[in-house]
Amino acid sequence: MNEVITEQKRGWLGRLRSGLSKSSGRLAQGVGDIFTKHKLDETSLADLEELLISADLGVNTSAKLAGQLADHRFEKDVTGDTVRQALAGDIAAILSPVAVPLTIKASNRPQVILMVGVNGTGKTTTVGKLAKIYKEQGLKVMLAAADTFRAAAIDQLVQWGTRTGVEIFTDAPGADPAAVAYQALEKARNEGMDLLLIDTAGRLHNKANLMAELQKICRVLTKLDPDAPHDVIMVLDATTGQNAHTQVEMFKQLVDITGLVVTKLDGTAKGGVVVGLADRFGLPIHAIGVGEAAQDLQPFDAGDFASGLLGLDR
């Protein structure tokens, strides 16, 4: 566990950067190679486009960004670093509008946050991480175990409740998730909670019945509070490729997603797909997951993300 301790010392930004730069090392080096060897000509732009593609930015977004660069600097002598700075600037410009933190309003007692997403992305873990943050801010936080389907999902959330010292509402495995959500909100209200975090089962966006179940949870909550859930946060795994577009599209259409959390950015995956997502959907990215521990949730910063993606120091 030595690594964990030194990692902590370096702080989250350093950690994020080292994670991102490990993963974007190849990308950065690639950009350097292209632009110290060539002018910013067609070939260089094509190569640059490919490098963006290999960071999961997707064919369209990569072409668009390369095109943008071509407009400004085509056939001028430029260094790799300058190109990277410019590119990071362009990416940051796309991402800045969506770098919006989650806000908790005291008037929503409790504010209800529904955590959704496809299987295994990190919903339960993110619920645990958020619980820690808000508990430490002095809010009264309750968790609701509305994943009654996956084996030991309730146990998992209970352990997060214990770990972070917040209250948790559970029912038996197999219970109706909408009923769990409803009862949890009732209880959270009675106990004067500030925040209710509802963990739901992972579901693929193309499963109509499971998506209908999620809609039912939302519907049932409005019976107690017409504004609930106040936030529907979709948790997206940074490892995901272009399918993220369809995921967000479907979830947004069916349950009115209000924001995203991108997890597993401590790995080798770059999460470049969020650039295209930001451009297309404009959904706020509230936070990023950079590890499995409770403290590994960080605000999303457009500039840092873009710089990290291109291996630049900032």
Place this chain on the structure above:
Amino acid sequence: MFDNLTDKLGGIFDRLTARGALSESDIAEAMREVRVALLEADVALSVVKDFIDRVSVAAKGEDVVKSITPGQLVIKIVHDELVAALGATSQGLSLSARPPVGIMMTGLQGSGKTTSTAKLGKYLTAKEKKKVLMASLDVRRPAAQEQLQILGDQALIQTLSIQFGEPPVAIAKRAMKEAKLGGFDVVLLDTAGRLSIDQELMDEAVAIRDAAGPAEILLVADAMTGQDAVNTAEAFHDRLGLTGIMLTRVDGDARGGAALSMRSVTGCPIKMLGTGEGLDELELFHPERIAGRILGMGDVVSLVEKAQETVDEEKAEKLAAKFQKGQFDLDDMADQLKQLKKMGGFGGLMKMLPGVGKVKKALDSQNIDESMLGRQEAMLSSMTPEERKRPALIKASRKKRIAAGSGTTVQEINKLLKQFQSMQTMMKRMKKHAGKGGMPPGGMPPGGLPPGFPPMGGLR
């Protein structure tokens, strides 16, 4: 958002064939489309490049240039090359070592290792008649060991008792030892999720491998994985020496290019596919299916097979006979609904069809949804046998009765009857065209053609 590659290439070549012979630059244009299709399907860039190089050589052959349908031929070359690259034959697990045979499950966090472990356990118990022991070596994630235990209880597969505080390597050793004593054939070792750049945990995985000496080391990876698939697969293979890949969440609508990336960089066969959260949702790998999917050509093989599996042969024959005679009543429609439901409803069907996007749009525009299937079934079963035989009997008062009985409305009854009529018309038309054969075109068995489903021709 993904256009069908067949359509795109078809378009290019249609323009070209009008002009006559194909040039090298025509092929190059086609290859650019193939490249985009592969990248959109999340095949890693380096892998795409190698692949395109190989296909270009093949596509420049005489045959394509001379062919009257070069588009089809290029598709075939691409498809065949893809099947070959994915591993032309499906490979099972190697279980021939002296028992107990260890199988180690590894991969990134949340990729589906624990679920897949239980699926394999169930599969090996039921299909291969093996005595299986499962052990969770995940001492990190909250409730990970409990998760496997619960799945074991559900599937009636023995799990190694949980001893709190025992480190992973010790658990592995205990599992192998107890398996030997207990006469188990196979030991499935579920490990904690880990990042390939996490030195400490990668070292741990190596130590587990060395302690257990597994015959199979499987990388469990998500079909939705993007470009990172190459980094992860390469790193796990370098450290652990993988023997195979298990691809999960194939039940999603990701194009699954990661399969090709991982196979290409490791050379390891893709051995199994996870196709759902249920423990029975495990399939052997068939390269043609994944190839079709990567190319956005739909899972045609699966569709045909599934249709064959679920369609009652006898009923299909009877129905075919009725087609020929132009007799087709509401009972037949009810049968069709049942078949459709068995095939996973519209959702299940759509996933397997080519040009999914367009099918979906067509369905959306007609307001067809899954619950409609259930309602239509209810309406049909609220009718009397006479009514189903002679739909003309169903007038206003009967409609009211049927609506009340099925919890639907008279409008819905009207809509159903109208759909039925249009099906009849369609069938009569088909009868005329098909002549003596009488079977509907497109290779779909008659039982698989859902009511009110827009004719395939109109969707492409």
